[in-house]
Amino acid sequence: MSKDVIIPALGESIASGILSSWKVEEGTFVEIDQPIYELETDKITQEGLAEVAGVIQFLAQEGDEVEIGATIAKIDESATPPQATEASISQPVDSVPAEMPKSDPPLNEEPVESTENPDPDPVLPPTEVSSSQPLSPAVRKLLDETGINPSSIVGTGKDGRITKGDVLKVQSAGTATAPLSEMITPVPTPAPAVPEAKILSDDRITRRPLTPIRRKIASRLVEAQQTAAILSTFNEVDLSAVMALRKSHQDAFVKTNGVKLGFMSFFVKAVVHALQAVPGLNVRIEGDHLIEHHFYDIGVAVGTKKGLVVPVLRDCEQMSFADIEQGIVGYAEKARSGGITLEDMQGGCFTITNGGIYGSMLSTPIINPPQSGILGMHSIQQRPVVRDGEIVARPMMYLALSYDHRVVDGKEAVTFLVKIKEAIEEPARLALGI
Incomplete structure (x- = not known):
């Protein structure tokens, strides 16, 4: 059974807000009263708390404008909390290596790359997902806008789901799924008498929407x-x-x-x-x-x-x-x-x-x-x-x-x-x- 995460009423004059950030990762287990999102309106910024415990699935993305009463996520109440220590408790004693380190490294110490094993395990590529894989509303909207075929995208999300980042990566790479008219860019012939205009690069400006x-x-x-x-x-x-x-x-x-x-x-x-x-x-x-x-x-x-x-x-x-x-x-x-x-x-x-x-x-x-x-x-x-x-x-x-x-x-x-x-x-x- 899933519980909808709904944007609550915040006042008579507030009709919508910006989902400024998620406080948790999609697919993680959340506890009751745990902050899960931050909503920014034209008057206040307010955190939203989980009403039930379970695994959360997003239906809206950061930066989306959401109306009061809209459902932005679902929490699967049937999911059980992860047992972090179960594997270590059930592990047999004889599986412990003969040589143990004298002490654990500090928690804030950066992992050190080992040079003893020259042949590391191969990294498996993400599984290609068919176009029948469920898509979130935000991803589906982006696919419609870009005209990219979802069957040509390799999903990197949970269970191979396609994320907005996957679509944007394909779009920026200029894949073959783009229309031919977009791939062919005519080369204009500048008039000899007109000096070439200086085009400002994108990194010289920052464009962001106004906050509420x-x-x-x-x-x-x-x-x-x-x-x-x-x-x-x-x-x-x-x-x-x-x-x-x-x-x-x-x-x-x-x-x-x-x-x-x-x-x-x-x-x-x-x-x-x-x-x-x-x-x-x-x-x-x-x-x-x-x-x-x-x-x-x-x-x-x-x-x-x-x-x-x-x-x-x-x-x-x-x-x-x-x-x-x-x-x-x-x-x-x-x-x-x-x-x-x-x-x-x-x-x-x-x-x-x-x-x-x-x-x-x-x-x-x-x-x-x-x-x-x-x-x-x-x-x-x-x-x-x-x-x-x-x-x-x-x-x-x-x-x-x-x-x-x-x-x-x-x-x-x-x-x-x-x-x-x-x-x-x-x-x-x-x-x-x-």
């Missing part, structure tokens, strides 16, 4: 540009007070909370402070209605190898600095391990992105639909400023606020950014609520 998450990022950014009336306003902030506060209390903060006091918690608190003072930015458009938020869920952009994700810190007005820092660290660890879930990224009233960690001096971030605003942080640089009539060097950062001008007026946007500047330059405002 990259396609989703591209789609949302284009949607934001085409739907919202995005405008940006700028200011700069002196971080002297925040840096002095961190320096004075960092050790005690780490000892008490087990996490460092970073800059992001100050900016999250400052954004909440500004949203409370200027509620016109805590809104979104929904059809012909304007939805006002009376909560403060702040998205914090986190960069990963596969793209940018924006997990959301919930009810930030109720969170302490330690709560915010611990939440950010937790999301960063989940992002690095690919453990970010849909629930982590859903919702959000406002987003903060920090290009300064990569050295960005100034940028115009794009809002995260359907939100109406996003704050861009940048690198901290010592710059000359005038304080009390004197020119002094201070740690300065440029701030950028991009907003949807359909619902946010310029006065509101500028006031909002000034509120953030004041809160960062005088952190006591955050504690006093002024």
Whole structure:
């Protein structure tokens, strides 16, 4: 009896994904709850676990786009697990060689080719398989596209099955099964007056499909540009007070909370402070209605190898600095391990992105639909400023606020950014609520 491996539902907005990798080899025995595949969608990357134990047979290949509910493999439950030690236990004693090595070689030692036996056993060629041999859907599709006769292919898979690699090998070798029109390449006669063009070799470029998450990022950014009336306003902030506060209390903060006091918690608190003072930015458009938020869920952009994700810190007005820092660290660890879930990224009233960690001096971030605003942080640089009539060097950062001008007026946007500047330059405002 075989059990189908089916792609489960991952959310209302997810209809398909890319089978990015198989975690096991085809034909191997898998255990219950063993990771067997990795599925990459436009929002998350998720591992699939075996629901039963048995021998697995693939019905889809790595890189295939599979729909939710599709069957990508079968697991033969009637198969028994391999007995690795059975042969060695039943082996008679007199079959042991007279001379035994003193010790086993290290497990990581490379096998050494023996020179004592000059006539090694001949290697048997793979068995040629007739066209009646069962073919996987991916192999059958490739055969239809290339026009190659399966009876002319030597299968190297399990039990002599034909794999995609076998078909591609025959195709690249240019076998006699290819149509005659493809085998004959006419030699063009170049015009004497036109210089010969330089043809770039294939090894100078790499072509690969966009990952689902990259396609989703591209789609949302284009949607934001085409739907919202995005405008940006700028200011700069002196971080002297925040840096002095961190320096004075960092050790005690780490000892008490087990996490460092970073800059992001100050900016999250400052954004909440500004949203409370200027509620016109805590809104979104929904059809012909304007939805006002009376909560403060702040998205914090986190960069990963596969793209940018924006997990959301919930009810930030109720969170302490330690709560915010611990939440950010937790999301960063989940992002690095690919453990970010849909629930982590859903919702959000406002987003903060920090290009300064990569050295960005100034940028115009794009809002995260359907939100109406996003704050861009940048690198901290010592710059000359005038304080009390004197020119002094201070740690300065440029701030950028991009907003949807359909619902946010310029006065509101500028006031909002000034509120953030004041809160960062005088952190006591955050504690006093002024």
